[in-house]
Amino acid sequence: MTLHAPEPAVAAPTETGAHPTGAALDPEETMSRDQLEALQLSRLQHTVTYAYDRVPLYKRKFDDAGIHPSDLRELADLGNFPFTTKEDLRQEYPFGMFAVPQSEVARVHASSGTTGRPTVVGYTKQDLADWAKLVARCLRASGVRPGMKVHNAYGYGLFTGGLGAHAGAEALGCTVIPMSGGQTERQIQLIQDFEPDAILATPTYLLTIADAMAHMGIDPTSTSLKYAVLGAEPWTQEMRHELEVTMNIKACDIYGLSEVMGPGVAGECVETQDGSHIWEDHFRPEIIDPFNPDPGKENVLGDGEHGELVFTSLTKEALPIIRYRTKDLTRLLPGTARPAHRRMGRITGRSDDMIILRGVNLFPSQIEEIALRIPELSPHFQLVLTRPEGQRMDQLTVKIERRDNVTAADSTTAARTLQEQIKIHVGSSCTVDVVEPGSLERSSGKLRRIYDMRPKG
Ligand code: DLL
Numbered sequence: 001m002t003l004h005a006p007e008p009a010v011a012a013p014t015e016t017g018a019h020p021t022g023a024a025l026d027p028e029e030t031m032s033r034d035q036l037e038a039l040q041l042s043r044l045q046h047t048v049t050y051a052y053d054r055v056p057l058y059k060r061k062f063d064d065a066g067i068h069p070s071d072l073r074e075l076a077d078l079g080n081f082p083f084t085t086k087e088d089l090r091q092e093y094p095f096g097m098f099a100v101p102q103s104e105v106a107r108v109h110a111s112s113g114t115t116g117r118p119t120v121v122g123y124t125k126q127d128l129a130d131w132a133k134l135v136a137r138c139l140r141a142s143g144v145r146p147g148m149k150v151h152n153a154y155g156y157g158l159f160t161g162g163l164g165a166h167a168g169a170e171a172l173g174c175t176v177i178p179m180s181g182g183q184t185e186r187q188i189q190l191i192q193d194f195e196p197d198a199i200l201a202t203p204t205y206l207l208t209i210a211d212a213m214a215h216m217g218i219d220p221t222s223t224s225l226k227y228a229v230l231g232a233e234p235w236t237q238e239m240r241h242e243l244e245v246t247m248n249i250k251a252c253d254i255y256g257l258s259e260v261m262g263p264g265v266a267g268e269c270v271e272t273q274d275g276s277h278i279w280e281d282h283f284r285p286e287i288i289d290p291f292n293p294d295p296g297k298e299n300v301l302g303d304g305e306h307g308e309l310v311f312t313s314l315t316k317e318a319l320p321i322i323r324y325r326t327k328d329l330t331r332l333l334p335g336t337a338r339p340a341h342r343r344m345g346r347i348t349g350r351s352d353d354m355i356i357l358r359g360v361n362l363f364p365s366q367i368e369e370i371a372l373r374i375p376e377l378s379p380h381f382q383l384v385l386t387r388p389e390g391q392r393m394d395q396l397t398v399k400i401e402r403r404d405n406v407t408a409a410d411s412t413t414a415a416r417t418l419q420e421q422i423k424i425h426v427g428s429s430c431t432v433d434v435v436e437p438g439s440l441e442r443s444s445g446k447l448r449r450i451y452d453m454r455p456k457g
Contacts, residue, residue, distance in 0.1 A: 023140050026133070028281040029338050036340040040284055041075055043314035048072050048081065051320040054099035057092055058322060065295075078284060078312060079297025083323045089119040089259060098122050100318050109258055110158045121160075121258050122318040128167065130315055131261055134279050135168020135254075138267025141277070141337070142252035143227040144198045146173030151191060151225075153201035153209070154232065155181040155445050160262030161232050165200045165254075168264060174198075181205060182444040184212045195224035203235035203243065203251075204443035207379055210246045211442070214404075221248035227270070229254050231263060233446045234347045234365045238372035240273075242379055255344065259324050260311045266344055269337035277341040278332075285342065286310040286323070287332055290351045295323065303332045308351060309344065327351045355385065355450065357396050360427045364449040367398060370421045376406040376414035380440050387454045394454060396430040398422070404437045 031039070049069040051058040061082040062068065071077060089097055098105060105122040112118065123131065144150060150169040154161030162180055169176045177194055179187055181201075187209055191199070199206065206228055210220040225247060231254035243251050255276045256265040265283055266276035278285050287301040290308040301307045309328045313321045327350045333343040349363030356362075364383055371377045381400035388395055398418065402411040415432040422430055441448075 023145060025140075025338075026137055028279075029137065029341070031281070031340050033335075033340045036280055037075060039281055040314060043281075044075065044078060044284060044312065045069070045072050047312065047314055047316075047320050048078075048322060050099065051322055055097055055320070057088060057097060058320075075284070076297050076300075078323065079286065079295065079300040081295065081323055083295055083310065083325050084321060085325050086119055086259065086327075089121075090117045093117045094120040095122070097321075098318055099320055100124055105318050107163075109160045109163075109262065111258060112159070118158075119259060121262075124317040127261075127315075127317050127319075130282065131164060131264060132167040132171035134261070134267075134282060135164055135264035136172035137279065138254045138264050138276075139168055139172050139174070139198070139200075139229055141267050141269040142198075142229045142254070143250055143270035144169070144172060144174060144229065148174050148197040149177065149194060150174040151177045151179055151187070151194070151196035151199045153179050153181055153187060153199060153205060154263070159445075160256070160258045161202075161445075164256070164262035164264060165229075169200070184209060184442075184444070185216070188213055188216060188218065191223055191225065192218070197224065198227040198229065199225050199249075200229050200254075202232045202443060202445055202447070203230040203239055204233060204447035205445060206230060206243055206247070206251075207239075208442040208444065210243065211380075215438075220246050223247070225249050227252070229267075231255050234349055234363075236346065236365050236369045236372070238369050239379060242372055253346075255347070257326055257328075259319075260313060260321055260326070261316070265311065272337045274336055275333060275343040275345055277335055277338045277343050280341045282313065282315050284312045284314060285332060285344070286312075287330075288325075290325075290327070290329070303334065303342065306331045306345075306348075309347075353450065355383065355396070357385075357394055357428045357430075362396075362426050362428055366426050367422065370425055371398075371400055371418055374414050374417055374421075376402055376410050377418060377434070378403050378437065380437075380442075381449070382440055382451055383449055384451045385454055396428060397433055398430055399433045399435055399440060401437050401440055402434050408434075 052069045065082045106125045108122045110118040110120045152165050154165045156162030213220040228249050228251040240251050252268040253276045254263050254267045256263040266278040268276045287307040309326045311324050328347045330347045331345045335341045378401040384397045386395045411434040415434045419432045
């Protein structure tokens with residue numbers, strides 16, 4: 001079975017063969033926007049029909065909304081279809097969202113389920129092949145080439161990062177070192193011994209590795225690493241600069257989420273480093289107002305407007321996903337290095353990671369951006385929320401490590417600067433607690449930044 005619907009004839013790509021970067025691109029990467037949208041429409045019409053026919057939840061939702069797959073005549077009509085949420089996947093736990101019999105599911109992945117029932121996702125063999133192709137596309141865009149050695153420090157197992165990145169690097173023709181997350185000293189040993197060209201990790205875990213190298217007396221700029229492909233959590237331009245300088249590498253973004261596929265939904269090009277291109281031959285993105293529950297197409301926001309990212313899969317077989325609300329806040333921007341594929345702006349945060357402090361909205365990435373501009377402060381910080389006894393006001397404390405070479409006295413001035421800058425740029429008053437280098441918990445994957453100690457209820 002295949003979900004690849006009969007497709008419009010695709011004219012020769014606008015550019016074939018070698019790209020300025022020296023790598024041959026997929027034909028879909030060089031399509032014109034018109035060609036790409038024609039492909040999207042036929043794939044989308046097929047996907048909504050396929051989901052309606054095979055997944056009871058979609059049939060129920062479409063029927064309740066009074067909409068039928070045949071109502072999708074042009075791309076904008078997608079905006080009239082109901083949203084899908086993480087809650088839907090939880091309610092259908094474990095396999096209720098699958099559109100193929102279990103015997104055709106080649107692999108499952110699942111979320112950790114720390115905040116409720118885990119969400120389970122599945123892939124047919126074709127889905128796995130498509131996924132590997134898209135991760136390979138991201139890696140190549142980020143500078144990785146066939147024949148290179150790739151150290152994969154994303155966690156293996158039910159998390160999509162490890163196996164997803166692994167298959168993509170193999171599909172590109174790289175030599176993969178399947179290290180997984182953790183065991184930092186061992187990672188460093190293998191980086192020194194195996195001399196990889198590229199590393200795949202979360203940005204905060206790469207920071208942990210760089211930091212540990214320095215403490216082991218190894219110069220992080222002296223390794224064989226040239227490229228890093230980083231994702232699975234928000235990170236800022238300031239963090240990119242920090243990692244590129246500390247490790248003498250080029251660092252690009254890779255984005256994805258398990259409900260939509262895993263890593264590789266979007267990836268950044270090393271020649272422009274201006275945000276991840278969404279691979280629109282496989283996913284149709286939309287931006288919506290997260291506070292407007294009405295899906296109607298008149299409520300879909302325009303390119304450039306900030307809101308919540310929503311995805312519809314165009315080729316997935318085991319788990320077609322219609323208008324999935326990611327909770328990721330960003331905006332769509334025109335394509336650059338891959339002109340037909342729109343880019344996503346940096347993810348400012350997740351709507352469920354937003355701290356509302358005395359009426360002011362705040363994301364950890366805003367603090368990262370400000371703190372990293374203050375030379376005495378390190379990128380290692382935590383945000384601690386408390387409500388002191390007898391008070392009704394919440395209190396934010398930014399615990400942040402000073403840099404190794406900075407004295408406690410110098411860090412007092414830096415603390416004051418950070419506090420002032422947060423007040424100016426974010427609008428929140430907070431306390432800054434500058435702590436000893438190495439005293440805060442280090443990441444080995446997705447880092448937890450927020451510690452909410454407020455009384456519950
Ligand atoms: O984190 C998939 C992934 C693995 C992406 C490795 C990139 C690299 P989930 O565990 O389902 O999947 O978490 C998805 O992580 O909705 C975002 O909030 C966040 N996220 C993923 N990539 C980025 C990124 C993987 N590049 C959730 N920038 C998403 C910011 C990201 N946030």
